[in-house]
């Protein structure tokens with residue numbers, strides 16, 4: 001063979017211990033010194049302004065005319081302590097709902113999205129069905145969906161159909177969210193350039209193999225940020241299963257509030273939900289930033 | 302060489318690819334009309350012609366990426382435009398390299414190359430990877446096996462795309478303006494690869510605007526004009542004694558700008 005010529009690589013890192021007699025110039029050092037000072041100053045300014053804003057907010061709230069009443073009904077340490085274990089117990093149900101519904105939503109959403117992109121007249125009914133499904137459940141307010149499923153289904157008194165509010169609530173959440181997620185997946189599938197599919201088919205891959213190995217991996221990768229976003233929403237909305245009487249974190253707080261007429265348990269539940277969402281939100285931010293970085297490769301702006 | 306890409310010779314090798322009266326329309330526009338083509342084993346056919354004359358469409362039809370309206374196409378004597386034929390099986394025997402490389406961006410170079418051997422031909426992973434690395438080594442890309450396509454230069458990407466097409470040991474290789482997207486200094490490294498494939502006996506059909514290259518490498522040259530093969534002949538004949546006025550006019554643009 002005549003072609004075995006490896007070209008020298010430009011732009012690879014220097015070999016460790018390579019003899020590069022480079023000494024940073026005075027100009028570079030000055031530039032870096034300046035950048036360091038500038039970023040230190042920026043951090044200081046940001047910290048100070050955050051502090052001032054927080055202080056101002058606290059002053060406004062504390063000096064509000066109804067503050068003493070509000071503090072009693074919303075910020076009562078005694079009730080918070082009483083509520084915490086019960087609300088935490090309830091929260092465990094929210095977490096389990098998130099895990100189970102999240103998995104179901106991803107699978108169902110993917111199936112619907114794929115059904116919508118199947119080519120050919122044979123699949124027309126499937127495509128139409130999938131389109132109708134997404135249109136319906138994306139338009140239907142979640143709260144109405146929940147009421148219909150959680151309250152309406154048991155009223156039918158069907159033999160062999162569960163009346164468990166957790167199961168029914170989870171079903172309703174899955175129905176709505178799989179419609180959202182299907183649209184996210186579909187947008188991802190359509191964003192993969194047709195030439196990718198053509199390249200796959202030209203290698204002899206079947207339509208299915210092209211979808212599985214070439215189109216879907218790229219579609220999913222691109223859609224990770226919006227998917228995580230929907231999962232964060234789902235996590236919050238698991239609180240809505242309480243309308244059927246399932247004792248989740250919200251319902252647990254509700255029970256104590258009903259007995260004590262003090263609203264602190266709601267605050268406890270709310271804070272716990274936030275605490276639960278924060279890791280996921282941060283993960284979303286991190287993934288988004290990483291994707292953006294990869295896309296912006298080769299440029300600082 | 303044991304893995305001669307053209308496969309073992311038989312006693313009377315008919316044409317690898319044969320097209321008869323192929324017609325192709327896109328809606329109202331007639332893109333290929335009465336196209337005949339014969340490609341003998343171990344030969345190179347160059348398709349030349351203005352942009353929009355139908356070169357890409359012809360190659361896509363040959364690979365069944367487009368369905369023809371009329372006429373017929375045979376691969377090794379088997380009619381592949383018969384609706385009963387397994388199209389995926391046909392595509393497996395034909396390699397395609399596109400102008401825009403079309404590497405899979407979510408896979409490393411080696412994964413790009415081993416995808417079809419593993420998933421389509423059922424070659425075990427280790428074996429597919431070993432052969433993939435060998436091919437990359439041969440085309441001077443040994444060090445890039447584990448890199449992702451976006452870290453490669455255009456020339457390297459195109460050579461990787463050629464390796465990907467070769468990895469399934471195709472009977473026929475279709476090359477669609479594979480240097481058109483490359484910076485001038487990278488064109489040579491890709492053309493070098495094609496030259497080498499010809500030496501190994503690969504049967505190829507290539508659409509190209511590199512006239513000097515087509516003249517050097519092609520056994521047969523077809524000049525397409527508005528969807529018709531207006532003139533065909535040896536490279537010698539087409540480039541030095543074109544019969545048709547339109548061919549002359551097309552080629553004059555290249556001679557005038559010193560590219561031929």
Ligand SMILES: Nc1ncnc2c1ncn2[C@@H]1O[C@H](COP(=O)(O)OP(=O)(O)O)[C@@H](O)[C@H]1O
Pocket residue numbers: 327330332350351352353354355356357358359508
């Ligand atoms: N998918 C398509 N739909 C409609 N028209 C197309 C399509 N592909 C190609 N064409 C048309 O067919 C003609 C030939 O195109 P093409 O085969 O790409 O020419 P070439 O490769 O010689 O530049 C052009 O007029 C082009 O606009």
Ligand SMILES: [Mg+2]
Pocket residue numbers: 353356357358477478508
């Ligand atoms: Mg073209």
